[in-house]
Amino acid sequence: MEETQITVARYLQIRLEQMGLRHLFGIAGNYTAPFLNTILEDKQAKIQVINDTNEINAGHCTDAYARLNGFGAVAVTYGVGAFTLLNSVAGSYVEHCPVLVINGAPTNSDQLKNIAQGMLSSHMTGDMYSNINVYRNVTVAAEQVTSAADAPYKIDSILNACILYGKPVYLEVFEDVWRMKCQAPVATLIKESFKGCKENALKAAKSVAASAAGKKIIFWGGIEIQRYGLQQEFLDLIETTDTEFVTSILGKSIVSEDHPKFKGVFNGNASPKDVKERFEKAEVKIGLGVWTTGKNLGGFDVWKDDTVLANHSGVRIGPSYEPNVSLKDFIYHLKEELTKVRFEAYQMYGPALLSDSFFVADVPETENEKTAITYDLFFARMNTFIDKRHIVVADAGFPLLGCQGIRISEANGFVAQASWLSIGYSVPAATGVKCARPDKRAVVFVGDGAFQETCQAISTQNKLKHNTIVFVLDNEIYGIEQLLVNPNPFRGKDKIDYSLPDLNEVYAYNEMHPWKYAKLVDVFGGRGFEVTDMEALETVLAQLDDIKENTIVHVHLPKTSFPEAIGYKNRKPGEDEFLNKDWSLC
Numbered sequence: 001m002e003e004t005q006i007t008v009a010r011y012l013q014i015r016l017e018q019m020g021l022r023h024l025f026g027i028a029g030n031y032t033a034p035f036l037n038t039i040l041e042d043k044q045a046k047i048q049v050i051n052d053t054n055e056i057n058a059g060h061c062t063d064a065y066a067r068l069n070g071f072g073a074v075a076v077t078y079g080v081g082a083f084t085l086l087n088s089v090a091g092s093y094v095e096h097c098p099v100l101v102i103n104g105a106p107t108n109s110d111q112l113k114n115i116a117q118g119m120l121s122s123h124m125t126g127d128m129y130s131n132i133n134v135y136r137n138v139t140v141a142a143e144q145v146t147s148a149a150d151a152p153y154k155i156d157s158i159l160n161a162c163i164l165y166g167k168p169v170y171l172e173v174f175e176d177v178w179r180m181k182c183q184a185p186v187a188t189l190i191k192e193s194f195k196g197c198k199e200n201a202l203k204a205a206k207s208v209a210a211s212a213a214g215k216k217i218i219f220w221g222g223i224e225i226q227r228y229g230l231q232q233e234f235l236d237l238i239e240t241t242d243t244e245f246v247t248s249i250l251g252k253s254i255v256s257e258d259h260p261k262f263k264g265v266f267n268g269n270a271s272p273k274d275v276k277e278r279f280e281k282a283e284v285k286i287g288l289g290v291w292t293t294g295k296n297l298g299g300f301d302v303w304k305d306d307t308v309l310a311n312h313s314g315v316r317i318g319p320s321y322e323p324n325v326s327l328k329d330f331i332y333h334l335k336e337e338l339t340k341v342r343f344e345a346y347q348m349y350g351p352a353l354l355s356d357s358f359f360v361a362d363v364p365e366t367e368n369e370k371t372a373i374t375y376d377l378f379f380a381r382m383n384t385f386i387d388k389r390h391i392v393v394a395d396a397g398f399p400l401l402g403c404q405g406i407r408i409s410e411a412n413g414f415v416a417q418a419s420w421l422s423i424g425y426s427v428p429a430a431t432g433v434k435c436a437r438p439d440k441r442a443v444v445f446v447g448d449g450a451f452q453e454t455c456q457a458i459s460t461q462n463k464l465k466h467n468t469i470v471f472v473l474d475n476e477i478y479g480i481e482q483l484l485v486n487p488n489p490f491r492g493k494d495k496i497d498y499s500l501p502d503l504n505e506v507y508a509y510n511e512m513h514p515w516k517y518a519k520l521v522d523v524f525g526g527r528g529f530e531v532t533d534m535e536a537l538e539t540v541l542a543q544l545d546d547i548k549e550n551t552i553v554h555v556h557l558p559k560t561s562f563p564e565a566i567g568y569k570n571r572k573p574g575e576d577e578f579l580n581k582d583w584s585l586c
Helices: 008-018 033-041 055-069 080-094 108-117 130-135 151-165 198-212 231-241 275-280 327-338 354-358 375-385 398-403 426-436 448-454 457-463 479-485 517-524 534-544 564-571
Strands: 005-007 023-026 048-051 072-077 099-105 142-145 169-174 181-183 216-221 245-247 262-265 284-288 307-311 314-317 320-323 390-394 414-416 441-447 469-474 527-531 551-556
Touching: 005 008, 008 033, 008 151, 008 169, 008 181, 023 055, 023 426, 033 048, 033 099, 055 072, 055 080, 055 099, 055 414, 055 426, 055 448, 055 457, 072 080, 080 099, 080 130, 099 130, 099 151, 130 142, 130 169, 142 151, 151 169, 151 181, 198 284, 198 307, 198 314, 198 320, 198 327, 216 231, 231 327, 262 275, 284 327, 307 327, 375 398, 375 469, 375 534, 390 398, 390 426, 398 414, 398 441, 398 564, 414 426, 426 441, 426 448, 426 457, 441 448, 448 469, 457 517, 479 564, 517 527, 517 551, 527 534, 534 551
Parallel strands: 023 048, 023 072, 072 099, 099 169, 142 169, 216 245, 216 284, 245 262, 284 307, 390 414, 390 441, 441 469, 469 551, 527 551
Antiparallel strands: 005 181, 307 314, 314 320
């Protein structure tokens, strides 16, 4: 006979297992311990508790896990843990990742002592709403559980919100409440996400089809295709209309890039080689689930009359807007309506040109000397190294831009925080990737500055016996930051000789403290390699398939090397290149 009265901790465990959670990440703390111990005490528990090295790593790990698993959860302790986690959860909020934050809080007795006596327990600020109020800004629902009476209702309400909106939610439980008894789960959680107005979706689809009549059209797929599970609907649209498509950088690998209609990543001004030029020539561009943040597009303006942008809330068609439209309904009706009009599927490339145009690489200056590694040479080589066995995890900055041209053969084979852009995301994210997809090998591309932020994640991966490969791309500086603020040091023979010497060199605050990255395996475990030229890189690549443990490959690059995709930044003044005659932030 099933129990009708169970603890609040057990209630939450049951609900998380029903949500398909198999790994719970976080940092143990006394306020959350009764919940974690409930899972440990259950020998039939479906959830494995993963203790990470810090809260930021645990948060990034959970974010990546949620992208591939459909839901993730992270447990921390009050104040010090919750506030440290905030950056990671903000990224999940911006990038629509369904994550539950579980925060253990001081007991009711502790809260009353604070109110009556001014006595603070560990990690308290004096305001019992300080934690939940902060998280209201980066979640779609937040609840504070202070008794067992309303615990089931509050737990269910936030989990339903997480399902409905596909974004983070926050649950704060007082420590003494975890072991209190409540009613066992009765009702089922909701199954479906947001549903818009079907009439509006049809109206928008008819309008887009009318604007496509007699025109050359192309599709631009974005991350919402993956977030809302619309990959098959997207492919049905592509194949029914026999039309080519590109993806956004955040939407890279929403479907297999081996698809014959896939023609590259359009990332505005930061697109690989001639993708931008060719994509712009299409007469109607139909964006589906694309997010258009300024950093992603390099300042490129997509708000044009020939561009449709459909998201999971509405559709913008040139200057008009149709609200309250679900992306699923719109794609369905668009497929139907496009079959009723005459249009031409725009061709970006001939089939023979795609492989050459898809990626660009430097040409070595000599054949006799060892070939120095540059970003484009490195990623061109990675394009042949990466295959279906791997999931690529790219960090913000130069690694993200360099990865655009790597062909990803399997859907969901590329993970990057390409909108929030918190440097250091990639290394802990690889932990979540491997937990969600144990059949795959995570391959991380991370800059030296970003790696120094979160490198402790390597320790967790070794503890879990993962086989992740981390390529640390070491140019000894915060390269993307320098290029954005003042690209003058990157201009080579076109470098301007300013009267202020600081504008001619990499800023001192962008210089990294040099680490022996490959030696970190002596502390964390695993294997380490250091390479300074392409020939040495080849030697290491030949060994990686036989290595079954975590591996760090320290890759030396010239200080002023950068991916070709961001070369447009060199042609105009940086954000603070104030002595340049053309400088302006207006």
